Each structure stands twice: as C-alpha cells, then as structure tokens.
Amino acid sequence: MSAFAGKVAVVTGAGSGIGRALALNLAQRGAKLALSDVDVNGLAETVRQVEALGGEVESQFLDVTQRETVLDYAETVKARFGKINQIYNNAGIAYHGDVEQSSFKDIERIVDVDFWGVVNGTKAFLPHLQESGDGHVVNVSSLFGLLAMPSQAAYNAAKFAVRGFSEALRMELLISKAPVKMTVVHPGGIKTAIARNATVAENYDQASVAKFFDAKLAKTTPDQAAKTILKGVEKGKGRVLVGSDAIALDLFQRITGSKYQRVVATIANRVMPRKK
Numbered sequence: 001m002s003a004f005a006g007k008v009a010v011v012t013g014a015g016s017g018i019g020r021a022l023a024l025n026l027a028q029r030g031a032k033l034a035l036s037d038v039d040v041n042g043l044a045e046t047v048r049q050v051e052a053l054g055g056e057v058e059s060q061f062l063d064v065t066q067r068e069t070v071l072d073y074a075e076t077v078k079a080r081f082g083k084i085n086q087i088y089n090n091a092g093i094a095y096h097g098d099v100e101q102s103s104f105k106d107i108e109r110i111v112d113v114d115f116w117g118v119v120n121g122t123k124a125f126l127p128h129l130q131e132s133g134d135g136h137v138v139n140v141s142s143l144f145g146l147l148a149m150p151s152q153a154a155y156n157a158a159k160f161a162v163r164g165f166s167e168a169l170r171m172e173l174l175i176s177k178a179p180v181k182m183t184v185v186h187p188g189g190i191k192t193a194i195a196r197n198a199t200v201a202e203n204y205d206q207a208s209v210a211k212f213f214d215a216k217l218a219k220t221t222p223d224q225a226a227k228t229i230l231k232g233v234e235k236g237k238g239r240v241l242v243g244s245d246a247i248a249l250d251l252f253q254r255i256t257g258s259k260y261q262r263v264v265a266t267i268a269n270r271v272m273p274r275k276k
Contacts, residue, residue: 003029003233003234004026004030004031004230004234005017005031005124006031007031007032007078007086007134008031008081008083008085008086009026009031009034009085009086009087009088010033010034010036010086010088010121010125011023011036011057011088012033012036012062012088012089012091013036013037013064013091013202014037014046014066014090015041015043015045016039016042017048017092017190017194017222018090018140018222019035019037019046019090020039020042020045020049020222020227021056021221021222021226022088022090022226022229023049023050023055024049024053024223024226024228025223026055026166027050027053027057027189028055030204031055031086032056032057032081034059034060034080034081035056036059036061036062036091037091038062038063038091039131046059047059053179058077058080058081059116060073060076062091063088064118064121065113065116065117065120066120067120067124070124071122071124073124073198074125075175077125077128078128083128083131084128084131084135085132085136085243086137087121087122087125087136087137087138088136088138088140088229089117089118089140089145090140091113091121092114092117092140093109093113093114093194093196093198093199094110094155094195094198095110095154095155096151096199096204096206096209097151097200097201097203097204098150098151098203098275100161101201101203102154102201106199107153109199109266110154110158111154111157111161113158113164114155114158114159114160115158117261118162118208119165122139122165129180130180135178135179135180136180136181136183136233136250137146137180137182138183138229139165139166139182139183139185139232140161140162140184140185140187141160141162141163141184142155142162143186143189143241143243143249143250144159145160145163145186146227146249147183147250147253147264148160148188149247150168150206150264150265150268152269162184163184166183166213168239169239170184170255171183181233182238183229183233183237183238183239184238184239184240185239185240185242185249186239186241186242187225187242187243187246188217188219188220188241188244188245188246188247189218189220189245189247191218191219192218192220192222195209195213196214200263204273204276205273208274209273211273212271215230219243219244220243220244220245223240228240228242228243
C-alpha cells in the first residue's frame with residue numbers, strides 16, 4: 001500500500017483498456033486519481049467504476065498531442081490535489097500499414113500520439129513529481145518497442161522512441177539523484193479494443209486485421225497487465241514486460257540479434273492478414 005495509498009496518480013488514456021484497469025487497481029490501492037482521455041464516454045464509465053470503489057477521482061477530456069493543453073492540465077491537477085506523485089503516460093493508438101503504402105500523415109499521427117504524447121506528459125508533470133519528493137514516471141511503450149514487425153513501422157518507430165526517451169531519462173534521474181523513479185512498460189498482446197479502433201493502410205482490411213489481433217495475439221487481460229505494471233512500479237523497476245509473449249519474444253530478440261528479422265518476416269508472411 002505504501003507505494004500508492006494517498007498518492008496522486010495521473011493516468012492518460014483512462015477511458016478503456018490498460019488505462020481503465022490501472023485506474024481501478026490504483027483506486028483499490030488507495031491512490032487519488034486524475035484521469036483523462038479523448039473518449040469522454042469511456043472516461044465517464046471509468047470514473048463511475050472508480051467511484052463505486054470509493055476512490056477519489058477527477059477527470060478531463062485531454063488530447064495528449066496538444067502540448068499547451070497538457071501543460072495547463074498538469075497545473076490544474078496540482079491545484080486540485082496539492083501534489084502529484086505518479087504519471088502513467090498510457091494514451092496510445094494503433095496503425096497497420098506497410099511503409100510504401102502509408103502516407104506521411106498516417107505515420108505522423110501515430111508518432112504524435114504514441115511518442116510526443118508521452119514526451120508532453122513527461123515534461124509537463126516532471127517538475128511536480130520532483131516537487132513531491134516521491135515521484136514516478138511510467139511510460140507505456142510496447143513489445144513492438146523491443147522488436148520490429150512488418151506493417152508496424154510507424155508504431156514501431158513511436159514505441160522504440162518511447163523506450164529510448166524513457167531509458168535516457170531514467171539515467172538522468174539516477175545521475176542527478178532526483179526523487180523521481182522511471183519505469184518503461186512493454187506490454188505484449190492485451191485484450192483491449194486498440195486493434196478494433198486502429199486505422200489501416202488502404203491495401204489492408206481493417207476488420208481482418210482486428211480479428212487477427214484479437215484471436216491470435218491478445219492473450220493478457222487489462223487487469224492482469226495493470227497488476228503487473230503496478231508490481232513493477234512498487235519495486236522501482238526500470239523495465240516491465242507484460243505477458244508471456246513479451247517475455248519470450250524479448251528473450252528471442254536478444255539471443256538472435258538481427259537474425260530475428262528473417263524469422264519474423266517468414267512467419268508473418270504466413271500468418272498475418274493478407275493485403276487486398
């Protein structure tokens with residue numbers, strides 16, 4: 001309880017999936033919550049569930065790509081609660097498409113949300129975490145921030161960037177002996193709506209891509225993911241792998257080096273949704 005009871009935790013992308021599960025698990029552990037999402041209906045449902053648990057919660061529509069809005073949001077949370085201890089930069093979107101068929105806008109959209117959203121949240125809340133004397137930054141990357149996958153170049157780029165940004169920040173915090181810890185999270189396939197809400201390049205069928213993800217890749221529940229993440233946060237881990245698939249494929253990539261790319265390309269060519 002000491003890692004969360006009475007702490008003020010900010011969770012972006014709290015309207016569903018891992019974000020909602022984090023909010024519920026944090027509430028059960030006695031944290032006070034500032035929740036945000038662009039999905040106002042999903043966010044309202046998360047708030048309802050948190051309040052049913054007796055949790056103290058404030059919520060707000062937030063587009064994490066809007067830097068000035070995120071900076072203002074950090075000040076709003078500080079004014080509301082008096083302190084901020086933890087930020088869970090969880091908001092993210094997915095996209096499926098080969099580089100050649102992906103427009104610049106397709107790639108920019110993923111990078112704006114999945115990378116710059118994390119940077120905006122980290123930069124906006126870091127001074128308040130420092131001020132609290134007991135801060136923690138938790139940035140959600142992905143298994144695809146550890147190894148690449150065909151048709152996921154944009155997502156890989158953003159999630160690899162989150163990993164590099166977070167690991168560098170962790171070293172800076174260690175060097176400066178700052179009262180802030182840093183954890184980067186790499187979930188494998190999680191049973192959320194991210195694939196169903198994803199956009200795809202014109203030469204892929206969105207429904208087929210979503211069906212493939214839900215049936216073949218999504219193995220871990222959001223609640224299991226949240227519990228794993230919070231256990232890692234409590235232990236002050238620098239990296240948290242979520243799901244047996246993330247653990248196994250991380251090991252596979254480290255053992256094989258760049259050779260993993262030929263193996264993955266061969267398997268993906270056999271099992272992934274076919275192009276139109």
